[in-house]
Amino acid sequence: MTDTVVSSDRKEVVIGFERPFCVIGERINPTGRKLLMEEMKKGDYSRVEADAVAQVEAGANMLDINAGIPLADEPAILAETIKLVQGLVDVPLSIDSSIVAALESGLSVYKGKALVNSVTGEDERLEEVLPLIKKYGAAVVAISNDETGISEDPDMRFEVARKIVERAADFGIPASDIVVDPLVMPVGAVNKAGASVFRLIRRLHDELKVNTTCGASNISFGLPNRHGMNASFLSMAIGAGMTSAIMNPLHEEEMTGIRGADVMMGRDPDCMRWIKKYREPAAPVEAGAGGSRRDREGRRRRRA
């Protein structure tokens, strides 16, 4: 049973084997969002603010913050974004960059214990990122690829994760502060991607005893009905032992898949969170003949 504790200055969140699944909101990331990118570059953070609030309202337990903008001062923009978001919402943040100077800049302004996203199994990255994790007392996402790339063999990826955990221990970082990303491949390209990643998640849970996360929507890349597939993937990944995901909490199907899986795993005592979310509203007193559409659907569902 492993708990990874992260925090803001006002709130502690635990990613853990016996905890409700941890949803890390992915929206504050200019990659592929041209408008957001231009705004952040100009110092306009209105969309960042709206995205922060909307994601937390939708149920995000943490937010990922990425400021990867080509030819911009990423360390400065990342720090600025973190300060702003921490002033607005109380959930802990994941500091997301491929540039080590940006990670350090973000960590230097962050209040609480952050999750750093990410380090890979490449020796050079490990030597650069792990000292920062130790210095700031942070937790870190460990991506299970290395100099040789991403192996299609889940057991090879397991060995990369084990190497990162061992190297971190050399720096005095406990395994409980490492959240492994097993790397989710698109099932439309790699037909065994689902089965492979479940096997890997199970080994990471049972043998390496670490928490796990992933970019959940990767699984459905290029396929129709992505939300339906993501929801099914998330339920199954939680069944296999996955404890968090970086994802869009505004997508209701995916969130239902997660809430259902939390119930199934016995992590929603007496189904109270499920019932609170989905219980039928009381029938409106002044409804016209036949009631509102919502009311009709409510009745239909009760008969199901």
Place this chain on the structure above:
Amino acid sequence: MTDTVVSSDRKEVVIGFERPFCVIGERINPTGRKLLMEEMKKGDYSRVEADAVAQVEAGANMLDINAGIPLADEPAILAETIKLVQGLVDVPLSIDSSIVAALESGLSVYKGKALVNSVTGEDERLEEVLPLIKKYGAAVVAISNDETGISEDPDMRFEVARKIVERAADFGIPASDIVVDPLVMPVGAVNKAGASVFRLIRRLHDELKVNTTCGASNISFGLPNRHGMNASFLSMAIGAGMTSAIMNPLHEEEMTGIRGADVMMGRDPDCMRWIKKYREPAAPVEAGAGGSRRDREGRRRRRA
């Protein structure tokens, strides 16, 4: 790797470890359907016929047939219903009754290799039902309860299943002709019901090496948003090794959970069934400004 082969006179269906999930349509069952009950009692099978066709069109791979009507001639009605349904659709049937004489009556008119639903671990039931299974060369659903009732301990239920498999072997019935129902309890009443049944399904798959089925909607009894919860349950149960379920194939959310899980388990080669089901229709050529609602949703989904 275990295959349970069932058939009609025109079609073979295999429930198996490496096969797409087998959906057994549950609708032809008068329990709790007063109108259907009265009609079947009077010899009016129009609703049975409509239900048979609709379920197969919705994706049922088999149909369960139950004629449990109090104070009626169940053996005669069950046989009549089976003959009628076999004339109408080509999927194999599950012959469902708690009355042994009705099971025999159904088996005597059935064309092909039926699935008999069900036998329990009670000695008296085993002595009555197993000879019938052997005589007609059928497969059978084995429910994991016995004289002592339904244990809340999944390991006790495993032992009941093992007993049924051993007793069946005494009658010359192979384990591959036994589909174990691990018994799904409502998670609203038994908070550990999900985790328990996944553990049991995994043991039945890995140790006893038998196929499994269940009444899937039991899991969500008494809770709101039953379809969302059932979908999540089905995906996770498939991940744990469940190979069929008795359920309503007209419910889209549940079917999406199953199709997604089949993709995840690598049982939908190149995602062809998923893509065929969910691919976007071509944009209509003569759509007005803004296109149809369906078209707008299509575009939104493509951006997701």
